[in-house]
Amino acid sequence: MIKEAIILAGGLGTRLSGVLKDIPKAMAPVNGKPFLDYQLDYLDVFSIDHIIISVGHLREQIMDHYGDRYKNMHIEYVVEEEPMGTGGGLKLAMEKVTGNTVYVLNGDTFYHIDYQKFLDIHYAKESKLSIVLRELDNVSRYGSIERDEDRSITGFFEKSQKQGKGFINGGVYLMSKPFFKSQNLPDKFSLEKDFFEKIYLTDKIYGILCRQYFIDIGVPEDYEKAQDDFKDFEYF
DSSP: OOEEEEEEEEOOGGGGTTTTTOOOGGGGGGEEEEHHHHHHHHHHHOOOOOEEEEEEEHHHHHHHHTEEEEETTTEEEEOOOOOOOOHHHHHHHHHHHHSEEEEEETTEEEOOOOOOHHHHHHHHHHEEEEEEEEOOOOOOOOOOOETTTBBEEEEEEOTTOOSSSSSEEEEEEEHHHHHHTTOOOSSSOOIIIIIIIIHHSSSSOOEEEOOOEETTTTTTHHHHHHHGGGGGGGOO
């Protein structure tokens, strides 16, 4: 079992600016405790005990709240002194990963996936990069992803390029550290645009579908929805 996870929590939270004032998205209160608590509680279920958090905007609130421990977890931080994109924050965090494979997730989303099952599929495919996919009835509002019968990703599409039922990026990944570092990526880049959407053309990467609960609190409507939804999860 992989025991390490990177959480990307350096975003500015512009879509929540009308709801949250001077609070980073990861610290958005849900039923009286930070959203990040829920993510960490769920990772703890799977015995993940080394957490690397990429922080930037209002980072002191996260660092002061958690320090270097949460439950059974050792927490480390990497700091984006200026916005570096989703890829730049990950590149910094990757330096603190001790093993060869690491989970990566966004600090403003929660996906009720089975992390052990995801890892089993990743290993069975001998994958260097695996992406959890969500299935939607209409993907036109999002960038979408296509895969073949072997789950190998065959295409990424911009918003409105595809309509109807399909797959989108669920924001949870398994990555090979040596593979990631071998790409010689810049210090500032988009993980999705500058890495995922290029690397599938030269290397096999896999899309693993999960039909479990998902929420992105980066939009006000879903942030409010989380207040009710999270009351029903037994591990919180």
